[in-house]
Amino acid sequence: MAEMKTKRKIRPRVAMPAQDALARAGNFNEVALGYSREQALVEAERCLQCKTPTCQAGCPVEIDIKGFITALCDDDLAKAYDILRQTNSLPAVCGRVCPQEHQCEGACVLGRKHEPVAIGRLERYVADAFMRQTGDTPDACRAATDLDACIPSRPERRVACIGSGPASLTVAGYLAGRGISVDVYEALHEPGGVLVYGIPEFRLPKAVVAHEVDGLKALGVTFRCNWVGGKTITIDDLFDQGYGAVFVGVGAGLPRFLGIAGENLVGVFSANEYLTRINLGRAYDHLNHDTPAYHARRTVVIGAGNVAMDAARTALRMGSSEVSVVYRRSEAEMPARREEIEHAVEEGVRLRCLCGPLSFHGDNQGCLKGLTVQKMALGEPDASGRCSPVCLDGQTEQIPCDMAVIAVGTRPNPILIEATPDLGLNKWGYVQTDPDTGETSIPNVFAGGDIVTGSATVISAMGAGRRAAQEIARRLL
Amino acid sequence: MGYTILEKQELIPGQTTMMVIDAPQIAAKARPGNFVMLRASERGERIPLTIADRDSARGTITIVFLVVGKTTAELAALNQGGEILDVCGPLGRPTHIENSGTVVCVGGGTGIAAMHHIAKGHAEAGNRVIAVVGARSRNLLLFCTELSAFCPELRVATDDGSAGHKGFVTEVLKDILDSGETIAEVVAIGPVPMMEAVSRVTLPYGVKTTVSLNSIMVDGVGMCGACRCTVDGKTLFACVDGPEFDGHAVDYAELKARLWQFREQEQGAMERFSKECRCDG
Numbered sequence A: 001m002a003e004m005k006t007k008r009k010i011r012p013r014v015a016m017p018a019q020d021a022l023a024r025a026g027n028f029n030e031v032a033l034g035y036s037r038e039q040a041l042v043e044a045e046r047c048l049q050c051k052t053p054t055c056q057a058g059c060p061v062e063i064d065i066k067g068f069i070t071a072l073c074d075d076d077l078a079k080a081y082d083i084l085r086q087t088n089s090l091p092a093v094c095g096r097v098c099p100q101e102h103q104c105e106g107a108c109v110l111g112r113k114h115e116p117v118a119i120g121r122l123e124r125y126v127a128d129a130f131m132r133q134t135g136d137t138p139d140a141c142r143a144a145t146d147l148d149a150c151i152p153s154r155p156e157r158r159v160a161c162i163g164s165g166p167a168s169l170t171v172a173g174y175l176a177g178r179g180i181s182v183d184v185y186e187a188l189h190e191p192g193g194v195l196v197y198g199i200p201e202f203r204l205p206k207a208v209v210a211h212e213v214d215g216l217k218a219l220g221v222t223f224r225c226n227w228v229g230g231k232t233i234t235i236d237d238l239f240d241q242g243y244g245a246v247f248v249g250v251g252a253g254l255p256r257f258l259g260i261a262g263e264n265l266v267g268v269f270s271a272n273e274y275l276t277r278i279n280l281g282r283a284y285d286h287l288n289h290d291t292p293a294y295h296a297r298r299t300v301v302i303g304a305g306n307v308a309m310d311a312a313r314t315a316l317r318m319g320s321s322e323v324s325v326v327y328r329r330s331e332a333e334m335p336a337r338r339e340e341i342e343h344a345v346e347e348g349v350r351l352r353c354l355c356g357p358l359s360f361h362g363d364n365q366g367c368l369k370g371l372t373v374q375k376m377a378l379g380e381p382d383a384s385g386r387c388s389p390v391c392l393d394g395q396t397e398q399i400p401c402d403m404a405v406i407a408v409g410t411r412p413n414p415i416l417i418e419a420t421p422d423l424g425l426n427k428w429g430y431v432q433t434d435p436d437t438g439e440t441s442i443p444n445v446f447a448g449g450d451i452v453t454g455s456a457t458v459i460s461a462m463g464a465g466r467r468a469a470q471e472i473a474r475r476l477l
Numbered sequence B: 001m002g003y004t005i006l007e008k009q010e011l012i013p014g015q016t017t018m019m020v021i022d023a024p025q026i027a028a029k030a031r032p033g034n035f036v037m038l039r040a041s042e043r044g045e046r047i048p049l050t051i052a053d054r055d056s057a058r059g060t061i062t063i064v065f066l067v068v069g070k071t072t073a074e075l076a077a078l079n080q081g082g083e084i085l086d087v088c089g090p091l092g093r094p095t096h097i098e099n100s101g102t103v104v105c106v107g108g109g110t111g112i113a114a115m116h117h118i119a120k121g122h123a124e125a126g127n128r129v130i131a132v133v134g135a136r137s138r139n140l141l142l143f144c145t146e147l148s149a150f151c152p153e154l155r156v157a158t159d160d161g162s163a164g165h166k167g168f169v170t171e172v173l174k175d176i177l178d179s180g181e182t183i184a185e186v187v188a189i190g191p192v193p194m195m196e197a198v199s200r201v202t203l204p205y206g207v208k209t210t211v212s213l214n215s216i217m218v219d220g221v222g223m224c225g226a227c228r229c230t231v232d233g234k235t236l237f238a239c240v241d242g243p244e245f246d247g248h249a250v251d252y253a254e255l256k257a258r259l260w261q262f263r264e265q266e267q268g269a270m271e272r273f274s275k276e277c278r279c280d281g
């Protein structure tokens, strides 16, 4: 490999080993299997070690990418992991789910003429390999944060997080690592937010998330599941109980519907419902779990983001023989991660682009029978730079289906917001914060993640959590 | 780390069970009309149950449930001193209660228990509460003693005439509406056809009618839309916008269809549970 470096011949990117498309469409095991040590080293060697790397600025938390890849090339796994952890508390998660093509890899110098370095895959390799090496016990504390401090050294300094998605997990890890005692209040019965109830097992195994949560527990973080902020406990209650700061990371979970006829027919679901039943409720293993999921022969998914791809691929695995994704624009505009779209198509999902949903129709029992769509064409680019779809007059099509999953976005959940009238909101109804500190209109109440930005990404939620945690630490310590 | 069952009482043998659960944080906040989401065991389903009573001093809430499937059967199999794995609440908007005069609270079957907490709230607010309870037969009536404690009038209807009026609660309700007394509001909780019938009866009288919808729920905190229903032509989520709605504006046909969505899978879960029980026994 040394001679490769001198000659600077660019090898192709090391392909990610994956389960065979046919086989995986019938199971819920992880699709991308992860690099072996040898593959990771070969891929790491592709990095040009640029003097002024551009990738780092492409990462929302500015991981020292060159640094961790160098450590990997030197076969110093612990150091590579350490570098990742300095700015990213969930590398095993991000390596799997970040839209790298728009972030670090999109900014990689090599990507201008060749394929960019597979930064996400290397990140995942380092996190997974380090976890395997350290096992579950010895360094849980170290593994969960960038500092050693397993028992809160300042238990009188208390912080509460509401919600347990990536934003709150980041806050908890950062502060617990600095000796502050953190309690996380979660409405559902399992911590992790979208990472457990939304993103399916075949893309992000629950064990990976559970491992991160266990690491935080080992650090002294307490998780209080079944506590609903605004119902079981209000922000005022938390301050009355002696918390010095509150972080609001409740996500943007309220599903949007289309507002078209027939939307409440039996067989029409929000992606959140469909995925929650199957992920949080483990309905994919229905013989051993009680939460039911709908079984359909022909499934239509509306939308084209990660959520839509997850729903479509889940429907295939749940036994639908025909699954199509209905989208108003063309494939090029689809917001999902490229890899997810490719995986979906390989598995047999049909993309029906340039189709806008018009109405659902059902039988006399109130059960879904089909979807009528309006055919579209691409028009001029709109303000966002994407081509806006225009209707082709009179051209409609009927798509027979017995299940439809709607994945067209979410809105802020009203529960905590209604219970906290002083919490300032922006014009879209999300929580307004100071961009530098994450502080809301209520002093010492911080917010970050989807509840501030609307549905975004894991890494941006973590970045917001980190900024807020830094400010909280500054004030409390 | 579950929630301890402090008392358990089989109100109707083999059918309806009442439990008093230790949950101080929920008891402190619970108001009439609120419900909880609970899960009996690790592999179980989250289901909604109404808070039928609360004792904030003691830190307890009371639930009353009818065994209709796997989760309720599993719950009923738990004993005093045992634990329920997850109890989350109090959820939903509490009943709108103000001092408004005479309120008729109608409860059918297990719905009588849920109605009890609301009737109590109205009585505490100084309203004159007329309770109307109905069941198939005398031995299936619930909470009559408790209701009598704060309702100056308790009217009973049974299908077989074994207690009170022989017939439906709607017939008793119509009598009350015809009696000339000014009725500020009618609250109805019970099976969907009963709530629909009550709303049909009150409509010509122009009396405000509130019903509590028992739509299927997954999270109970507004994240899935499973509980959505059409009220006044608008889609609303029963768990965060309700569960109580204007009875005259609800699309009952849609609600009924949606309640049966998972019948096959539910039966599967129940069959497996009964088998396991037999093996254990």
Ligand SMILES: Cc1cc2nc3c(=O)[nH]c(=O)nc-3n(C[C@H](O)[C@H](O)[C@H](O)COP(=O)(O)OP(=O)(O)OC[C@H]3O[C@@H](n4cnc5c(N)ncnc54)[C@H](O)[C@@H]3O)c2cc1C
Binding pocket: A097, A098, A099, A162, A163, A164, A165, A166, A167, A168, A185, A186, A187, A188, A192, A193, A194, A195, A198, A199, A200, A227, A228, A229, A230, A249, A250, A251, A252, A253, A275, A306, A307, A310, A337, A413, A415, A416, A448, A449, A450, A451, A455, A456, A457, A458, A459, A461
């Ligand atoms: C199906 C799906 C696939 C996705 N795929 C990707 C992907 O591949 N890559 C990517 O980067 N992003 C992806 N995303 C987006 C990403 O998951 C989110 O942007 C991210 O999880 C937001 O994190 P968060 O911490 O703000 O909140 P969330 O992860 O939404 O967590 C919020 C938590 O707060 C809880 N909560 C809500 N209200 C209350 C309350 N009142 N009291 C207590 N707890 C409460 C919720 O139950 C939840 O557990 C996906 C999202 C979905 C739904």
Ligand SMILES: Cc1cc2nc3c(=O)[nH]c(=O)nc-3n(C[C@H](O)[C@H](O)[C@H](O)COP(=O)(O)OP(=O)(O)OC[C@H]3O[C@@H](n4cnc5c(N)ncnc54)[C@H](O)[C@@H]3O)c2cc1C
Binding pocket: B035, B045, B046, B047, B048, B049, B050, B051, B064, B065, B066, B067, B068, B069, B070, B071, B072, B073, B110, B113, B114, B213, B214, B215, B216, B217, B218, B243, B259, B260, B262, B263, B266, B267, B270
């Ligand atoms: C706000 C609310 C309050 C309720 N309060 C009470 C109460 O106080 N006492 C009581 O006995 N029942 C109550 N119910 C109904 C109760 O939730 C269901 O009977 C219970 O979920 C049945 O679960 P199972 O597994 O035993 O039966 P299953 O075999 O799963 O289902 C039997 C029937 O119960 C209904 N059901 C199933 N799952 C759900 C679900 N997740 N959410 C709602 N309904 C479901 C369906 O109509 C189904 O056909 C309430 C429902 C709601 C929405």
Ligand code: SF4
Binding pocket: A058, A059, A060, A061, A062, A063, A065, A088, A094, A095, A098, A100, A103, A104, A105, A119, A120, A123, A459
């Ligand atoms: S966290 Fe995401 S953006 Fe940053 S280096 Fe890792 S994969 Fe790239």
Ligand code: FES
Binding pocket: B216, B217, B218, B219, B220, B221, B222, B223, B224, B225, B226, B227, B228, B237, B238, B239, B240
């Ligand atoms: S139960 Fe999920 S939104 Fe109401």
